[in-house]
Amino acid sequence: MSLSRRTALGLIGAAAAAPRVAAQARLTYTLAPVQIGDGLWMVEGATEYFSKFNGGAIVNIVLAQGQSGLILIDSGPSRHYGEALASVARGLDLRGVSAVVNTHHHPDHFFGNQVFADSPIHALGETQVAARAEGDAFSDNMYRLLGDWMRGTEVVPPSQVLPGGAVSLDGRAFEALPLGGHTVADLALLDRQTGTLITGDLVFYNRAATTPSADLPRWQASLDHLASFGVAQVVPGHGPLDQDGAAIAQTKAYLTWLEARLRMAARDGLDMVEIMETPLPSDYASMGAQPQEYQRSVSHLFARIELEELPRAN
Amino acid sequence: MSVRMTALAVTLFGASMVQALDDPKTPLQDPMKSGMWDYHQIELLGDPAQIAFDPRVIVRAPTAAENSLNVPLLVDASQIPDVKRIVVSADYGPIPHILTYYPEQAQAKLALRFKIDQATAIRASVETHSGAWFVGSTYIDAAGGGCTAPAHAYASDDWEEKLGEIHGRLWASNGRARVVVDHPMDTGLAGNIPVFIIKSRSFETDAGDLMARIELHEPVNEDPAFSLFFAPGQLDGVLHVKGRDNNGNRIKGVLSESDTH
Numbered sequence: 001m002s003l004s005r006r007t008a009l010g011l012i013g014a015a016a017a018a019p020r021v022a023a024q025a026r027l028t029y030t031l032a033p034v035q036i037g038d039g040l041w042m043v044e045g046a047t048e049y050f051s052k053f054n055g056g057a058i059v060n061i062v063l064a065q066g067q068s069g070l071i072l073i074d075s076g077p078s079r080h081y082g083e084a085l086a087s088v089a090r091g092l093d094l095r096g097v098s099a100v101v102n103t104h105h106h107p108d109h110f111f112g113n114q115v116f117a118d119s120p121i122h123a124l125g126e127t128q129v130a131a132r133a134e135g136d137a138f139s140d141n142m143y144r145l146l147g148d149w150m151r152g153t154e155v156v157p158p159s160q161v162l163p164g165g166a167v168s169l170d171g172r173a174f175e176a177l178p179l180g181g182h183t184v185a186d187l188a189l190l191d192r193q194t195g196t197l198i199t200g201d202l203v204f205y206n207r208a209a210t211t212p213s214a215d216l217p218r219w220q221a222s223l224d225h226l227a228s229f230g231v232a233q234v235v236p237g238h239g240p241l242d243q244d245g246a247a248i249a250q251t252k253a254y255l256t257w258l259e260a261r262l263r264m265a266a267r268d269g270l271d272m273v274e275i276m277e278t279p280l281p282s283d284y285a286s287m288g289a290q291p292q293e294y295q296r297s298v299s300h301l302f303a304r305i306e307l308e309e310l311p312r313a314n
Numbered sequence: 315m316s317v318r319m320t321a322l323a324v325t326l327f328g329a330s331m332v333q334a335l336d337d338p339k340t341p342l343q344d345p346m347k348s349g350m351w352d353y354h355q356i357e358l359l360g361d362p363a364q365i366a367f368d369p370r371v372i373v374r375a376p377t378a379a380e381n382s383l384n385v386p387l388l389v390d391a392s393q394i395p396d397v398k399r400i401v402v403s404a405d406y407g408p409i410p411h412i413l414t415y416y417p418e419q420a421q422a423k424l425a426l427r428f429k430i431d432q433a434t435a436i437r438a439s440v441e442t443h444s445g446a447w448f449v450g451s452t453y454i455d456a457a458g459g460g461c462t463a464p465a466h467a468y469a470s471d472d473w474e475e476k477l478g479e480i481h482g483r484l485w486a487s488n489g490r491a492r493v494v495v496d497h498p499m500d501t502g503l504a505g506n507i508p509v510f511i512i513k514s515r516s517f518e519t520d521a522g523d524l525m526a527r528i529e530l531h532e533p534v535n536e537d538p539a540f541s542l543f544f545a546p547g548q549l550d551g552v553l554h555v556k557g558r559d560n561n562g563n564r565i566k567g568v569l570s571e572s573d574t575h
Binding site for chain 2: 144268272300307311314
């Protein structure tokens with residue numbers, strides 16, 4: 001009988017690993033819906049980056065009462081999370097989820113879709129295209145970041161293209177705002193019944209904005225458009241419910257500061273590592289997921305900004 | 315139990331036999347414990363007799379690579395006197411050798427970006443003119459794929475017009491030079507795209523004095539971006555950038571203090 005070294009070591013490790021396997025079988029999301037208006041609930045995510053501790057439950061989800069069930073706005077980071085959401089929905093309305101909306105194509109906003117594949121899943125057309133194109137690569141990275149929390153998760157892109165303007169989803173009236181800048185296509189929804197603005201990741205509140213697919217000038221223009229509605233209540237993509245009109249302004253200020261810092265650094269001849277190591281002002285250091293998001297943003301944005309700022313040398 | 319013990323005994327014995335053949339002249343305790351260092355010490359550095367890990371060789375990088383095609387790295391060996399060259403390498407990757415920097419009259423310090431193919435230890439191995447080596451390390455986590463993905467340049471159809479475009483300038487008061495050259499830096503590992511890289515880059519004064527030199531390898535990022543560091547005030551006038559890629563294209567530009575675009 002031949003036994004490879006790896007097998008032999010595996011046998012030795014097996015006894016020690018046993019309790020850990022049992023602990024992994026207990027991975028569960030604890031989702032608590034909070035009512036924020038007439039027939040409107042929010043599940044608030046942690047203001048953190050993806051980790052094996054939070055299972056990717058870092059995103060805000062909205063549930064809105066429709067005529068035949070609940071309209072789910074964003075579906076979370078994994079199949080497991082989607083199942084927890086389905087259970088939350090049945091607790092609010094026995095008929096469960098009747099329709100789904102994906103605000104954009106980032107994985108924490110649509111990887112729960114497979115649980116709701118029998119319902120219509122709405123998104124902007126460019127979001128559908130981007131989810132098809134980039135979904136598998138996102139999936140690889142999410143399995144790497146979240147491990148067993150992702151078990152059984154498969155990429156299910158949105159099935160229905162949602163137009164902009166006045167729309168009715170399962171009998172509930174929304175104003176659909178087709179915007180962009182955080183990604184190639186970002187959908188914000190204004191719930192007519194409560195006057196609540198659901199922004200997706202165009203708005204972050206007390207949690208640093210993420211920029212892997214960002215177009216900063218377009219994003220700023222989208223924020224100006226959202227601010228023009230002057231609504232009483234904003235559900236950001238990440239961070240707490242905002243009833244003080246602060247979240248949109250905070251996201252604008254952070255993005256403005258971020259771009260200005262990167263341009264200044266390029267003009268001073270700094271390299272990316274030096275910029276990443278530069279401390280944040282206290283207002284932005286205290287946001288969730290910092291300094292990781294700031295450092296990621298340097299990776300996403302600096303190379304292009306540097307070329308715009310440095311003079312030609314030939 | 316006896317099977318397991320025997321298997322372990324056999325594998326351990328086998329491992330030690332192999333190791334004896336592969337031992338470098340001066341075996342080191344690798345602080346990164348990455349498993350590939352002995353091999354690179356022999357193959358990449360030529361198995362030097364006088365070599366040690368040294369905290370004065372500082373390798374700064376983010377702990378995780380957000381973009382596998384553009385990982386920033388800052389190597390600082392300015393505390394080591396009399397540096398001849400710095401070999402920058404990745405333990406794991408299809409092409410371990412990233413670049414070699416010859417500081418000449420510059421400080422032994424360089425900022426660069428490179429393509430990472432998987433999570434790996436990164437090394438800066440510093441050779442002095444007397445032949446002693448000092449090595450610094452860091453570890454970068456990565457989702458990977460950087461060396462085997464095609465260059466972004468080919469997503470646009472005007473890449474040939476921009477080839478060899480240089481952006482950059484000098485900051486004489488703090489001794490900095492920054493230079494970015496437009497080039498796809500094809501590794502040859504992406505499907506049906508042959509190796510197409512800048513091989514060498516030198517920096518000279520108006521009078522033709524060689525101030526610094528870089529020998530580039532495939533893992534250097536698309537549109538290579540470097541910061542060079544000199545003593546404050548050492549850069550008076552301009553710095554000529556000269557180089558050539560493996561297809562014979564000349565890289566030529568002049569870095570100056572000027573702030574005009």
